[in-house]
Each structure stands twice: as C-alpha cells, then as structure tokens.
Amino acid sequence: MKPETRQQEIIRVAAKLFKEKGYSAVTMRDLATAMDIKAASLYNHINSKQDILESIIISIAEQFTEGMSSVRESNATCIEKLKEIIALHVEVSSTNIYGMAALNHDWMHLEARLNYYKKLRSDYENDFRNILIEGIKAGEISDIKPDVMMFSILTTLRSLYLWIPKKEDVNLQELSSNLNEILIKGVIK
Amino acid sequence: MKPETRQQEIIRVAAKLFKEKGYSAVTMRDLATAMDIKAASLYNHINSKQDILESIIISIAEQFTEGMSSVRESNATCIEKLKEIIALHVEVSSTNIYGMAALNHDWMHLEARLNYYKKLRSDYENDFRNILIEGIKAGEISDIKPDVMMFSILTTLRSLYLWIPKKEDVNLQELSSNLNEILIKGVIK
C-alpha cells in the first residue's frame, strides 16, 4: 500500500465535508481550512472544485458498474445474484462512506461528466431489473412490479453509507446477512 | 379550498427548486426567476431563505410526528402498525413530493430550528423501533436487529418521493400494497 498523495488526501477530506454539508455548501476555503492550508494552495494539487466531485463520484460509480458486470456474468440463481448485489453494496459503501454521500446527493452538480454518470446508473438499474424479471419468470421471486421491488431494495442499499458508520460495533459480514434476510425474506416471521 | 397565498406559492416553487439542486445551490435570484419577479420582491412575502427551508421541513416533520402518534395509540398488531406507517409515508410523500427532498437532503442547513427537527426525528425513530421490538417479543416479527430492520424499511419509505412522481400511472393504493408485500414479506416466493 503506497501512501496517499496530497491530491488523494484533498479528495478524501473533500468527500467528508461534502457528506456533512453537500457539495454546494462546501467552499474551497472550508476545504482549505480542513487541510490546514490556504485556499489558493489547493490548486497546486487539483484543477477545480468540479474535478474533485467528478473524481469522487465517477470512481465509485465505476466500481458499481464493474461489480454488476461480475454479477451479470455469474450463473447463480436470481436470489443468489441478489445476495451478491447486496454484498457489493456493503463492500463499496463501507470503503467509500463519504463518497457515497456525494454520489447520492450531489450527482446533479456534475457538469462535463453528468451524462456519463447517468448512463452508468441507468445501465446498472437495467441489469438489476433484468435479474428481478428473470427471477419472477423462474418462479423464484414474488410476482410484484419489478420496479417497485428494485426501488425498495436499491434505496436501502444506496443509503447504507448513512448507516454503516453509526455503530462502531457493526460487523460487515453480519450486516450483509441481516440485509439478506430482511430484503429477501422480509420482516415477518 | 381557499386559493394559495403568494407566500405559499413562493414556498411551493422553492421546494421544487430545492429538490432539483438542493438548498445551497438555489439562489434567491433563481427563485425569483422561477416566480417571474425580481429577487428583492420576494422579501415582500418571506423573511429569509432560511425561513423558507424551515417552513418546508418543519411542516412535513410535524405531519410525520402526528401520524406516528396515531399509530402509537392504535391497538393493532405490530404488523398492522407497520402497514399504517407505510400508508403514512405514502400519504405524506405523495402530497409533499418536493418538500420531501428538502427534508431528506437539506435538514442539516436548518439553523434556529435544527435541534427541534432532530428531536422530532429521533422521537419518530424511537417509536418506530419500539414497535419492532414489541413485534419481536410477540413473535410476530423476525428476531433480527431492530435497528437494521428499521433502517431498511425507513430508508425505503423516506425515498418514496424519488419514486412516486416517476411513473404517471402509479396508483397510490397499489404502491402502498406492493410496499406492504415487499417490506413485510420480502421478495422471495
């Protein structure tokens, strides 16, 4: 593990601030203060505020795209695929807790790469929906509107970043299996 | 139904803009343009940008508090209470689609009433958690960590505003019953 560059450090700290107040409310002077330097000095390492947002969001979005592509190509059952997706979200969210906030809240502030982001997201959702449709056809999954199912599961998974850091004793393995239970079998006994 | 005052109109339009870009990214000049007047004219009707945010968020938060208080006092089974909560969210979200975005994304930009909002939210979550704990005790609900169950259900319900306006053919009754199925019984057949 090579040490973090100054640029990576800035992006990491920026993501943390973005999580607390959102992209628009965080100023370059806020970021500089958090880095304990002057705002102008940031520009020795990064090109623009917008570039920071892009780095954060696009890198995570691409991790999801890659992960989904593995799931798509596996030949497990649909329920197994769902479990893989849950594990993917727990993994990506827990390693990008701050970045996930920017992804969820500030994607609309992307400029040059907004359309690219939207494409990644809609491709991801299409893959997800297709897994559910397959599952319904195969009789594995309840015959409820796949969009409603997808929405329900995906919003829970997308909000994991809000949850994971809250409890210090949270075990990721356990969280993943609890979510498997709840999202797949529901809460009823 | 008495007609909307100019102030209510401004708040409604502001909520719509807040949903698209977030509180911090919406300027008073943006809002004025959307109202087809000059920024200074807004101040004939509202006291401050912050006041607008307060109106939007606090009024919705209080609707949830009231709704939860009805649920708490009903003597239905825990599963029935869960269904009532789902219906509450569908109801409040569908009548405050734009406001729900501000509630979810911009509550941290509240100033004077931030603590009041946080109190309402944590009381709400405590009531919710207690219902789940009761349900586990009574053997109605799976014995999984109540916090994880609550998180899972609540994030789905809190994100309904993202979903409801997407499909024009969405039937609220049907959405509610689909969510009952999915959140309570899961997706597995």
Added chain:
DNA sequence: ACACTTAACTAACACTTGTTAGTTTGTTTG
C-alpha cells in the same frame, strides 16, 4: 376623494465565491 394594502420595482450594500498570478521556502536529486 381618501387612506390602505398588495406586490412589484431599482439601486445598492457588504460579504463570499472559485480561481489565477506570481512568489517563497524547504527538500530531493544530479
């Protein structure tokens, strides 16, 4: 005709925004 209300306007304010230019300082490398 009168005062009152509503709702817009112009002009300006003090401050904050992201960013650039040019410079300085300490550390690494040839």
Added chain:
DNA sequence: CAAACAAACTAACAAGTGTTAGTTAAGTGT
C-alpha cells in the same frame, strides 16, 4: 553546490451571494 521540484504563501479579481432601503403603481374599502 546547483538545479529541480513540491507545496505552501500573499494578493487580487470578477462574479455572485442574501438582503435592505426606498419608491412606484395598481387595486380595495370607506
């Protein structure tokens, strides 16, 4: 030692921020 580099600095800019003050014009009720 000299050259090169990394990473900070000060100073400044043009544009945009929320908001205030004071004014105007069109209805409304007496």
